[in-house]
Amino acid sequence: MTVSEQYFPQEPTAPKVVTSTIPGPESQRKIKELGQVFDERHAYFVADYTKSTGNYIVDVDGNVLLDVYAQIASIPLGYNNPALREVAKSDRMIRAIIDRPAQGNFPGADLAEIAGDVLKAAPKGQKFLWSGLCGADANELAFKAAFMYYQSQKRGYNAEFSKDEQTSVMANEAPGAPELAILSFENAFHGRLFASASVTRSKPIHKLDLPAFKWPKAQFPAYQYPLGDHEDANKKEDARCLAIVEDIFQNWHAPIAGVIIEPIQSEGGDNHASASFFQGLRDITLKYKSLLIIDEVQTGVGATGAFWGHEKFNLSPAADIVTFSKKFQSAGYFYNNPQITPNQPYRQFNTWCGDPARMILAGAIAKEIVKNDLVRKTSDVGDYLYAELAKLAAKYPKDMQNLRGEKCATFIAWTLESGAKRNQFLADMKMAGVNIGGCAEASVRLRPTLTFEEKHADILVKAIDAVLSKK
Amino acid sequence: MTVSEQYFPQEPTAPKVVTSTIPGPESQRKIKELGQVFDERHAYFVADYTKSTGNYIVDVDGNVLLDVYAQIASIPLGYNNPALREVAKSDRMIRAIIDRPAQGNFPGADLAEIAGDVLKAAPKGQKFLWSGLCGADANELAFKAAFMYYQSQKRGYNAEFSKDEQTSVMANEAPGAPELAILSFENAFHGRLFASASVTRSKPIHKLDLPAFKWPKAQFPAYQYPLGDHEDANKKEDARCLAIVEDIFQNWHAPIAGVIIEPIQSEGGDNHASASFFQGLRDITLKYKSLLIIDEVQTGVGATGAFWGHEKFNLSPAADIVTFSKKFQSAGYFYNNPQITPNQPYRQFNTWCGDPARMILAGAIAKEIVKNDLVRKTSDVGDYLYAELAKLAAKYPKDMQNLRGEKCATFIAWTLESGAKRNQFLADMKMAGVNIGGCAEASVRLRPTLTFEEKHADILVKAIDAVLSKK
Numbered sequence: 027m028t029v030s031e032q033y034f035p036q037e038p039t040a041p042k043v044v045t046s047t048i049p050g051p052e053s054q055r056k057i058k059e060l061g062q063v064f065d066e067r068h069a070y071f072v073a074d075y076t077k078s079t080g081n082y083i084v085d086v087d088g089n090v091l092l093d094v095y096a097q098i099a100s101i102p103l104g105y106n107n108p109a110l111r112e113v114a115k116s117d118r119m120i121r122a123i124i125d126r127p128a129q130g131n132f133p134g135a136d137l138a139e140i141a142g143d144v145l146k147a148a149p150k151g152q153k154f155l156w157s158g159l160c161g162a163d164a165n166e167l168a169f170k171a172a173f174m175y176y177q178s179q180k181r182g183y184n185a186e187f188s189k190d191e192q193t194s195v196m197a198n199e200a201p202g203a204p205e206l207a208i209l210s211f212e213n214a215f216h217g218r219l220f221a222s223a224s225v226t227r228s229k230p231i232h233k234l235d236l237p238a239f240k241w242p243k244a245q246f247p248a249y250q251y252p253l254g255d256h257e258d259a260n261k262k263e264d265a266r267c268l269a270i271v272e273d274i275f276q277n278w279h280a281p282i283a284g285v286i287i288e289p290i291q292s293e294g295g296d297n298h299a300s301a302s303f304f305q306g307l308r309d310i311t312l313k314y315k316s317l318l319i320i321d322e323v324q325t326g327v328g329a330t331g332a333f334w335g336h337e338k339f340n341l342s343p344a345a346d347i348v349t350f351s352k353k354f355q356s357a358g359y360f361y362n363n364p365q366i367t368p369n370q371p372y373r374q375f376n377t378w379c380g381d382p383a384r385m386i387l388a389g390a391i392a393k394e395i396v397k398n399d400l401v402r403k404t405s406d407v408g409d410y411l412y413a414e415l416a417k418l419a420a421k422y423p424k425d426m427q428n429l430r431g432e433k434c435a436t437f438i439a440w441t442l443e444s445g446a447k448r449n450q451f452l453a454d455m456k457m458a459g460v461n462i463g464g465c466a467e468a469s470v471r472l473r474p475t476l477t478f479e480e481k482h483a484d485i486l487v488k489a490i491d492a493v494l495s496k497k
Numbered sequence: 498m499t500v501s502e503q504y505f506p507q508e509p510t511a512p513k514v515v516t517s518t519i520p521g522p523e524s525q526r527k528i529k530e531l532g533q534v535f536d537e538r539h540a541y542f543v544a545d546y547t548k549s550t551g552n553y554i555v556d557v558d559g560n561v562l563l564d565v566y567a568q569i570a571s572i573p574l575g576y577n578n579p580a581l582r583e584v585a586k587s588d589r590m591i592r593a594i595i596d597r598p599a600q601g602n603f604p605g606a607d608l609a610e611i612a613g614d615v616l617k618a619a620p621k622g623q624k625f626l627w628s629g630l631c632g633a634d635a636n637e638l639a640f641k642a643a644f645m646y647y648q649s650q651k652r653g654y655n656a657e658f659s660k661d662e663q664t665s666v667m668a669n670e671a672p673g674a675p676e677l678a679i680l681s682f683e684n685a686f687h688g689r690l691f692a693s694a695s696v697t698r699s700k701p702i703h704k705l706d707l708p709a710f711k712w713p714k715a716q717f718p719a720y721q722y723p724l725g726d727h728e729d730a731n732k733k734e735d736a737r738c739l740a741i742v743e744d745i746f747q748n749w750h751a752p753i754a755g756v757i758i759e760p761i762q763s764e765g766g767d768n769h770a771s772a773s774f775f776q777g778l779r780d781i782t783l784k785y786k787s788l789l790i791i792d793e794v795q796t797g798v799g800a801t802g803a804f805w806g807h808e809k810f811n812l813s814p815a816a817d818i819v820t821f822s823k824k825f826q827s828a829g830y831f832y833n834n835p836q837i838t839p840n841q842p843y844r845q846f847n848t849w850c851g852d853p854a855r856m857i858l859a860g861a862i863a864k865e866i867v868k869n870d871l872v873r874k875t876s877d878v879g880d881y882l883y884a885e886l887a888k889l890a891a892k893y894p895k896d897m898q899n900l901r902g903e904k905c906a907t908f909i910a911w912t913l914e915s916g917a918k919r920n921q922f923l924a925d926m927k928m929a930g931v932n933i934g935g936c937a938e939a940s941v942r943l944r945p946t947l948t949f950e951e952k953h954a955d956i957l958v959k960a961i962d963a964v965l966s967k968k
C-alpha cells in the first residue's frame with residue numbers, strides 16, 4: 027500500500043466534474059452570500075472541506091478535483107489527513123486553542139517540547155527558533171533581527187543605547203531609527219505588509235499605493251534552458267548578477283543589513299538559480315557582514331526534493347536566518363548565531379509570540395514526513411512526473427515553454443504564450459478535473475501535497491494532454 | 498450561581514503560593530530548558546495550563562495565582578472555559594486546524610457563517626470584515642486599506658493605474674509607492690512590525706534599530722485628575738491637542754491618509770481622553786478626507802464597559818476602520834464604506850487571509866459574552882472594584898497615584914513613584930498570589946477576564962492592601 031492509500035482509504039480514484047462551469051451554481055450562490063461580509067472576488071469556487079480527502083478537493087456543487095495547487099502550496103499531507111486529525115483532537119491542541127498563552131511571558135510547560143519538535147526539522151546548522159504567524163510576519167521578524175544584529179555589531183553586542191538613539195527613535199529619526207536596507211531580487215515575493223512589500227518585486231498589484239522603504243533590488247539569474255546545453259552562458263549570468271549585488275553593497279546610500287532570497291523564486295515564476303550563485307551570494311554577505319536570509323515560505327517542507335529548498339546548495343557557512351510558513355502551518359524563523367537573539371529582552375517580542383496550536387501541528391507534520399520518508403518519495407514522484415511532462419512539452423512546445431523543476435521533486439513549472447492563454451489553461455484544467463495554479467505573468471506552477479503519487483501524476487498528465495490537444 | 502461558578506465549578510477559592518520565589522525552582526528549571534531553543538528571557542514563570550481554571554493561573558511549581566493580567570489582556574472568558582472547550586472539540590474546528598484554506602481563493606462552505614458570527618459583534622455601523630492574524634497585522638492591513646483608499650479618492654475609485662505608477666512602484670518610488678503618512682499619538686502602542694512600529698510611540702525599546710517611516714505624531718491629552726474637578730483645564734487640553742493634529746494635517750510634508758488611535762492608550766499608561774476629543778478628531782479626519790482608524794486590540798471585547806471601547810464616544814459618523822485582536826483571539830478589521838474594499842482583487846490579499854480556527858473561536862466568544870451579559874456584568878464589577886481601589890488610593894496616595902478607569906469596567910490603572918517601585922510591587926503581588934501587569938514607566942494595569950467577579954475583586958484588593966501596607 028502506498029502512503030496515500032494508507033492515509034486515505036476513501037480517496038477518489040479520479041476527478042469528477044458535474045457542473046458546466048466552475049464555479050458551479052451552488053458555489054456562485056455561496057460566493058455571492060460571502061460577499062455580504064468578506065471580499066469574495068478572489069474565490070475560484072467554494073470548497074466543501076468535509077468531503078475533501080487526500081489529493082482531492084471537493085466543491086459545494088459536488089465537483090471532485092485533483093488538487094495540485096493545495097491552498098497556494100500550503101497543504102502538506104493532503105486533506106483530512108488522519109494523523110493530523112488525531113493531533114487536532116488531542117487535549118494538548120484543545121488547550122492551545124482555548125488557553126492561548128502569551129508565550130514569551132507565560133510559556134506553557136510543554137513549549138520547550140513543542141518548539142523542540144519544530145526545531146528538529148530545522149535546516150542543517152540552525153539551532154534556534156523564533157515564532158510568528160504567517161510568511162510576511164516571519165520575514166519581517168527576520169528583518170527586525172537583521173537590523174538589530176547589524177547595529178549591535180557596530181555598537182558592541184552588550185553596549186548601551188545612546189541617549190541620542192533613544193530620543194531620535196521616538197521621532198522615527200536616525201540614529202535610533204537608522205537608515206538601513208534589506209536587499210532583494212527582481213521578481214522576488216516575500217509578502218505584502220510594508221517592509222515585506224518593500225522587498226517584494228513580483229507585480230505592481232502586490233504593492234501599488236503603499237509607501238515603501240527605499241531598498242535596493244538586484245537581478246536574479248535568468249538562465250537559458252535546458253541548463254545542460256548552456257553551462258557557459260549561465261555561469262556568466264551568475265557572475266553578472268553577483269556583480270550587481272556587490273555593486274549595490276558598495277554604492278547603495280544606506281548599509282545593507284541583510285539579503286533576502288528564495289531558493290526558487292516562486293510567485294515570481296519558478297525561477298531557479300545555481301548552487302554556485304547562492305554560494306557566491308553567501309560569500310558577498312560574509313564580506314560585507316550582512317545577514318543572508320533564506321525565505322523558505324513556499325519552497326520549504328519537502329516540496330523541492332529536500333526538506334528545505336536551499337539545503338541542496340550546501341552553503342558554507344550555513345545561512346544566517348531561514349524563514350518558513352505555508353506547508354509548516356506555523357511560521358517563523360530559524361537561526362544559529364546566538365547574537366542574532368537581540369541583546370535585551372522585549373526587543374523581538376509581541377503578545378502571542380506565535381501560536382502554539384499551529385506549532386503543535388508543524389511538529390506533527392515534520393514527524394509524519396520523516397516517518398513516511400515523504401521527502402524522498404515526493405522527489406521520486408517528481409522525477410517521474412517531470413519525465414512525463416517533458417514528453418508533453420515536446421508535443422506542445424508553445425504551450426509548455428521553458429519546463430523547469432527537473433530534480434526538484436514536484437516543484438515544477440512551465441510558461442505559456444501569454445497571460446490570457448495561461449488563464450484559459452487554468453480554467454480549462456478545472457473543467458478537466460484538476461485544480462492548478464499560476465505564477466508570474468504566463469506560467470503554471472505545480473504545488474501538490476507530499477502525498478501526491480504516480481497515480482495522481484498520471485491523471486494530471488492525461489488532463490494536461492487532453493486540454494492542450496483541444497486548443 | 499454566578500457565571501464564573503457556572504463555567505468553573507472547580508475554580509480555586511483563593512490563591513496559594515507554595516514557593517519562596519516566583520519563578521519557583523521547577524519554573525526556573527523549565528525556563529532554562531526552554532532557553533535551549535527559544536528566547537526565554539521574558540518568562541515570568543512557566544504555566545501549567547492543564548491545571549489553570551477560570552481566573553486562576555497555575556504554574557509548574559503548584560503556585561495558584563489570581564490572574565488579573567490574563568496573557569497581556571488576551572484571555573476573554575477564563576482558563577479552560579468549558580463552552581470554548583466544546584467549540585475546540587467540534588468537527589468544524591478540527592477541520593479548520595487540519596484543512597486550513599487559502600480563504601480568499603478557496604473559501605470553505607461555512608466561511609460566510611464564520612465571518613458573519615464575528616461581524617455580529619462588530620461596533621455599531623461597521624458592516625464588513627477583513628481577517629488577519631495578530632494586532633500588528635490587523636493595524637498594518639488597515640493602513641494598507643487606508644493608503645489604497647486615499648489614492649483611489651484622488652485617482653477615482655475605478656480609474657486605471659498609470660504606467661508611471663506601475664513602473665515606479667517596482668522601484669519603491671513615487672508615484673506608485675507614494676509618500677503618504679499615518680498620524681499617531683505620543684505614547685501610542687500599535688504593534689512592532691515596521692509600519693506598526695512607525696506609529697508606536699511608547700518606549701524606545703519597542704523600536705530601536707528599526708528603520709522607520711517618517712510619519713508624524715501628535716499629542717494625546719494629558720488630563721488632570723479627578724476629572725470632575727478639572728473640567729475647564731481638561732477641555733483646554735483637548736483643544737490644544739486637536740490644534741496640534743490640525744497643524745500636522747496642514748503642514749506635514751506628506752498627506753495624512755489615516756489617523757490611528759486607541760480608545761484608551763493601554764501599553765502607554767492607560768491614558769484616557771474625552772468623547773469630545775475623539776469627536777473633534779473625527780471631525781478633523783472628515784475635513785481632510787483622512788480615515789479614522791480605531792485600534793481596539795487591547796480595549797475591545799468587553800473590557801471597558803462597552804463591547805468596543807470607542808462605542809462610548811458615540812462618534813458621528815462612525816469610525817472608518819476598527820481593528821481588533823487579543824481577547825477576540827482572531828485579528829483583523831471592521832469597516833463600513835464599501836470603497837474601503839480596494840477597487841481590484843489581489844490588492845488586499847495573502848495566502849491565508851486569516852485563520853478560520855481563530856475566527857470560529859472569536860464567534861463563539863462573542864456569543865458567550867452576549868448570552869451571559871458579560872459586558873454589563875464586567876462593568877458592574879469594575880464599578881465595585883474601582884470604589885474599593887479608590888479607598889486604597891486614599892490610604893496609599895504615593896503608591897496609587899492617578900487612579901484611572903472609573904466607569905471603564907475593570908480597565909483600571911494607577912501609577913507608582915518610580916519604575917523600580919512598580920516592578921517591585923508587581924513581584925510582591927505575585928508572592929501575594931496575584932499575577933498582575935504593568936504599563937508605561939511606572940504604572941500598573943488591571944486586565945482580568947470577563948469572568949472576574951466581586952469575589953475575585955475582594956481578593957485582589959486585599960492583596961494590594963497587604964503588599965502596600967508592608968512597604
